[in-house]
Each structure stands twice: as structure tokens, then as C-alpha cells.
Amino acid sequence: MATQKFYLALDLKDDADLIAEYKELHENVWPEIKKSIQDSGIEVLDIYCTGNRLFMIIEADADFTFEMKDQADAANEKVQEWETLMWKFQQALPWAKPGQKWILMDKIFGL
Numbered sequence: 553m554a555t556q557k558f559y560l561a562l563d564l565k566d567d568a569d570l571i572a573e574y575k576e577l578h579e580n581v582w583p584e585i586k587k588s589i590q591d592s593g594i595e596v597l598d599i600y601c602t603g604n605r606l607f608m609i610i611e612a613d614a615d616f617t618f619e620m621k622d623q624a625d626a627a628n629e630k631v632q633e634w635e636t637l638m639w640k641f642q643q644a645l646p647w648a649k650p651g652q653k654w655i656l657m658d659k660i661f662g663l
Contacts, residue, residue: 557611557612558612560657562605564641565642570641578599592616595612596609596611638653
């Protein structure tokens with residue numbers, strides 16, 4: 553059972569053809585990518601799109617950390633290939649650090 557939730561944002565390049573291709577790729581995510589996500593302790597990963605803005609919701613087990621996920625991803629050639637391909641479609645948010653994609657969002661309201 554997931555004990556942590558994270559919410560992240562990223563933009564796609566504002567190009568209808570690229571956005572359509574990005575969505576198509578995510579309908580058939582490579583099996584190695586799905587495995588790397590699951591192996592990291594992520595139990596649910598959903599991506600939502602409005603216009604060219606993406607929102608990702610992650611539900612992960614208590615042991616999950618972004619640092620451990622980043623280390624595993626860096627050592628996984630297939631994940632690196634996927635991430636390189638994704639930069640064709642993605643553009644960093646204006647306040648992102650160099651090379652940073654998904655930005656962790658801060659919760660500002662709850663009910």
C-alpha cells in the first residue's frame with residue numbers, strides 16, 4: 553500500500569504534432585521503463601495533460617526516494633534512451649534547474 557504521494561509538473565513543446573506523438577508513445581510505454589518505475593517502489597504513476605502542461609501523480613511505498621530512483625535510472629541504458637527521446641517533446645519549466653525535467657509541486661491547499 554502506497555504511503556507517499558508526489559505531484560509534479562512539466563511542459564511539452566507547444567506543438568500539436570509533438571504533443572500527439574508524446575501521447576501516443578505513452579499509450580505503449582516500453583516494458584523496461586514500466587519495470588524501472590515499479591522496481592523503484594512506485595505503485596501508481598499517472599500523467600495528466602491539459603494543453604501542453606503535464607501533471608504527474610506518484611504513489612510510492614515508504615522506501616521510495618527520488619535520489620534512489622535517479623541513481624537507478626542513471627545506471628539503466630534503456631531509461632536513459634527513453635529520457636533522451638522524451639526531451640524531443642518536453643521543455644523545462646522556466647524555473648527549472650539546468651537539465652531538470654519534472655518539478656515537484658508544493659501543496660498549497662487541502663480540504
